Amino acid sequence: MGNVQPTIVPYEQFDVTADIKALRQACKGLGTDEAAIVEILANRSAAQRTEIKQAYFEKYDDELEEVLRGELTGSFEKAIVAMLDPPHVYAAKQLRQAVQGVGTDEAVLVEILCTASNQDIVSYKEAYAQLHECELEADIEGDTSGDVRNLLIALLQAGREEGYEVDEDLAEQDAQSMFEAGEGRFGTDESTFTNVLAQRNYLQLQATFKVYEKLSGTDILDTITSEATGTLQDCYVTLVRCAKNPQLFFARRLNAAMKGAGTDEDTLIRIVVGRSEQTIWKTQLYIEFHAKQDHKLVTGLKQQ
Structure with missing residues (x-):
């Protein structure tokens, strides 16, 4: 699975009073000291940022989020505001945006839900219900x-x-079941793929994929590509890639967000901010996987 140490850890010399004073100063008068804001918020853990947010309100009777929204603009504003929420709350807000309004942003649902642990899922559901007074499961349904x-x-x-x-x-049984549900029949029994991919632990899935390849002579991803389409295919591919190497999955997502004309800043913010306390793939794996490509994010990430 690679190195899964976080890039953001609690700041050892954390002084919440000093931090809120510095943030207040950065937003006072003409102009905004963006560097000071980044220096503080990008080097504090989510729990410390929550403490800063609360202390700021108690000291100045102002919501830090609203103060920063008034000072910043564009994607920088989005990134800074995203950092003020605990990760599970931020994810719950992203899920809500994905299902609100006309149409559904299924790519966001796939990215968040198909890469989540059981505890992540539970915390997302709890935060969703508290924030929006409705159930995530009902909205998804x-x-x-x-x-x-x-x-x-x-x-x-x-x-x-x-x-x-x-x-x-069990790996033998699951591989056989998946083969019979896909390549071994006319049409596809999606429920078999869903049951296996949604319930087995990642190491168990890796063993199943190896057996499947020996049994069918086909990589499981190739089978999925031929047997499923659209969002369902995206779900299955995400689950398989996360079982094999979650860091590589997110490295691919980062690369896709920056390829071609324009940049998908929302995806960059969601991944980098949302996962900064979980893994170190941001710099190391991105460089390794895209060594021969345009590393537009490398310099910025190394500076964090």
């Missing part, structure tokens, strides 16, 4: 349909086995 809905609802049950045991017999 109302905004999606068919096999995609079935898979996302299955993930929302937070029932994945999360141990490190590998049952070779």
Whole structure:
């Protein structure tokens, strides 16, 4: 799975009083000291930033988020404001945006829900209910349909086995079931793929994928590409890639967000801010995986 140490850790010399004074000073008068804002917020853990937010309100009777919104603009504003929420609250807000209004941003649902641990799922659901006074599961059910809905609802049950045991017999059974549900029949029995991919631990899935390749002569990703389409395919591919190497999955997402004309800043912010306390893939894996490509993010990430 690679190195999974966080890039953001609690600041050892944390002084909440000094931080709120510095932030207040950075936003006073003509102009804004963006460097001071970054220096503080980008070097504090989510828990410390929450403490800063609360202390700022108690000291100045101002919401720090509103103060910063008034001082900043564009994607920089979005990134800074995103850092003021605990990760599970930020994810819940992103999920709400994905299902609100006309249409559904299924790519966001896939990215967040298909890469989440059981505890992540539970915390997202709790935060969603507290923030929006409605249930995440009900909103997902109302905004999606068919096999995609079935898979996302299955993930929302937070029932994945999360141990490190590998049952070779079960791997054989699951590989055989997946083969018979896909390549071994006319049409595809999506429920079999959903049950296996949503419930087995990642090491168990890796064992299943190896057996599957021996059994069918085909990589599981190639089978999924030929058997599923659209958002369901995206869900399955995400689950498989996260089982194999979650850091590589997010490195691909970062690269896709920056390829071609323009940049998908929302995706960059969601991944970099949302996962900064979980892994170190941001610099190391991006450089390794895209060594021969245009590293537009490398310099900025190294400076964090």
